[in-house]
Amino acid sequence: MSFSVPDLSYGYDALEPFIDVETMKIHHDKHHGAYVTNLNKAIEGSEFAAWPIETIIKDLAKLPESIRTAVRNNGGGHYNHSLFWTMMGPNAGGKPSGSLASAIDRDLGGFEAFSTEFTKAGLGRFGSGWAWLVLDQGKKLAVLSTPNQDNPLTEGQKPLLGVDVWEHAYYLKYQNRRADYLESFFKLIDWKAAGRRFEAAMG
Ligand code: MN
Numbered sequence: 077m078s079f080s081v082p083d084l085s086y087g088y089d090a091l092e093p094f095i096d097v098e099t100m101k102i103h104h105d106k107h108h109g110a111y112v113t114n115l116n117k118a119i120e121g122s123e124f125a126a127w128p129i130e131t132i133i134k135d136l137a138k139l140p141e142s143i144r145t146a147v148r149n150n151g152g153g154h155y156n157h158s159l160f161w162t163m164m165g166p167n168a169g170g171k172p173s174g175s176l177a178s179a180i181d182r183d184l185g186g187f188e189a190f191s192t193e194f195t196k197a198g199l200g201r202f203g204s205g206w207a208w209l210v211l212d213q214g215k216k217l218a219v220l221s222t223p224n225q226d227n228p229l230t231e232g233q234k235p236l237l238g239v240d241v242w243e244h245a246y247y248l249k250y251q252n253r254r255a256d257y258l259e260s261f262f263k264l265i266d267w268k269a270a271g272r273r274f275e276a277a278m279g
Contacts, residue, residue, distance in 0.1 A: 078116045079129060081108050082158055090166040094260035096249045104161065107244050111153030111225070118146035129155045133229050152225030156206060160240055164264040172267040176236075176274040183217040190219065191262065197221040198241045198258045207258075209237040209270070211277040234277035237270045 084090075084104060089097040119125045124132060124139060124147070132139070132147060133155045139147055171187050172180060184190040190209070198207035201221040210233040212218050217236075222228060228235050239261050246257035 078120070078125065079112050079154055081105070081112050081154075082161070084161055086166050091164060091264055094263050095164075095246075099246070099248045102248075103240075103245060104157075108154070108157040111150045111157065115147065115150040115154050118143045118150060129158070130229065133227050136230050148230075149225050152227050155227055155229075156225055156238065156240070159235060159238060162269055163237055163239075163266055164261070165266040165269075168266045169263040170265075170267060172271060174271055175278075176267070176271040179217050179274065184219065193219045194237075194239075195255070195258050198239055199255060201241050204242040206238050206240055208233075208235050210235055211274065215278060234273070236273045236277065237265065 081104065084100075088100040088104070091100060116125075119132075122143070124143075129151060132151050136144060136148055136151075171177065177187070180187055180190050184193065194207055194209060197219050198221065201207060201223070203223070205221055205223040205226070207221045208219070208228050210218050210220060210228045212233050218233070220228065220233075221241075239258065241254060241258075246254065250257040250260075
């Protein structure tokens with residue numbers, strides 16, 4: 077078995093004007109495509125090729141050292157981007173509702189405080205990485221950022237929402253204006269999907 081890039085559930089132009097069609101094409105087909113190609117190259121012929129990507133990322137420490145870094149980077153890239161495409165959608169944005177909204181109120185001081193903290197996490201990530209809303213091991217929400225293609229799952233936290241702050245995610249349209257890109261991301265968040273992830277993670 078080998079990994080492949082999942083199709084988008086919407087068109088390349090569906091996130092306009094917040095994410096331009098050219099960025100979506102390059103990001104999905106070329107960047108995500110390269111992570112998948114390099115992941116397959118790294119684990120080809122090993123028992124790990126049959127593992128679900130989520131298990132690989134959760135149990136990175138079980139992989140032999142000879143391939144661990146390649147899988148951390150490229151398997152992480154595959155997993156992060158597979159999540160990312162489903163965390164956004166056309167006609168989305170707004171605010172969370174239901175149990176996730178209540179948990180944000182309880183653990184993070186409300187939606188406005190969450191937005192500020194999430195944006196700060198994205199802006200504060202030096203170089204390349206991601207900002208996340210996660211459910212931690214104590215079943216509390218937290219905001220954090222990870223470098224490169226690391227995913228919170230490796231540290232035992234469940235990712236509910238994440239934003240890619242690598243320059244390739246926004247440079248064509250926003251150049252150096254990462255703050256503007258993050259502001260636009262809020263117009264694209266699929267809160268229903270995040271709510272479903274939250275409920276699944278709560279068990
Ligand atoms: Mn990316």
